[in-house]
Amino acid sequence: MASQIKLGDIAVDVVLKDIKNVHLSVYPPTGRVRISAPKRMSMDTIRAFAISKLDWIKKQQMKLREQERETPREYVERESHFVWGRRYLLTLSESDEPPAIELKHSRLLLRVRPRTHENRRQAIVEEWYREQLKEAVPLLLLRWQLLLGVRVERFFVQRMKTRWGSCNHTARTIRLNTELAKKPAECLEYVVVHELVHLLEPTHSPRFVALMDRFMPQWQFHRQVLNRLPVRQEKWSY
DSSP: OEEEEEETTEEEEEEEESOSSOEEEEETTTTEEEEEEETTOOHHHHHHHHHHTHHHHHHHHHHHHHSOBOOOOOOOTTOEEEETTEEEEEEEEEOSSOOEEEEETTEEEEEEOTTOOHHHHHHHHHHHHHHHHHHHHHHHHHHHHHHHTOOOSEEEEEOOSSOSEEEETTTTEEEEEGGGGGSOHHHHHHHHHHHHHTTTOSSOOHHHHHHHHHHOTTHHHHHHHHHHSOBOOOOOOO
């Protein structure tokens, strides 16, 4: 069941679900607000909760609207691409061999078959980013699972529009945004730790913050760095 409440000029989408706790989210790029609440909760209670979070909602909306966005990529010669926070210039070559990507000095060398369409070049690069992340994550999991005393059953790497990562603490799985392969390696490590800590504390409670402070004292700095970096241009539909 979905409905909407108004807080001045802010519209809040409300979805009643079979859950135990209230979840508040502010989504890019415009700052759309959504509350997921237990089916038994009254709209008056949900409204009171939303009002109590109004300052936080406005701050999140301002951050999203001010966040720099990448110019759309066309996958053409000398276009800038980022790998682990470092800038590379795209160099295209055509060959009747299978597509391949190589980093060489400040160049990202993309080999494609003759007359390869832009959409296909994009797909090749995005799959390469996905593989970079798949290679980097296991070592981080090996280290941090031991430090935190948790175990992940499986991790997934996928394109995500609204999150850098997510955790299903019941299934003990985590999901990571492929865009993280473009950001500094420290940002990926922060997101991995963030999601692993959710296996100990599912919500962003004071206990969650205390655990992050204990195991990664600089986590808020890494989060700020990540959130200041340009984000991908997306076509949004709700």
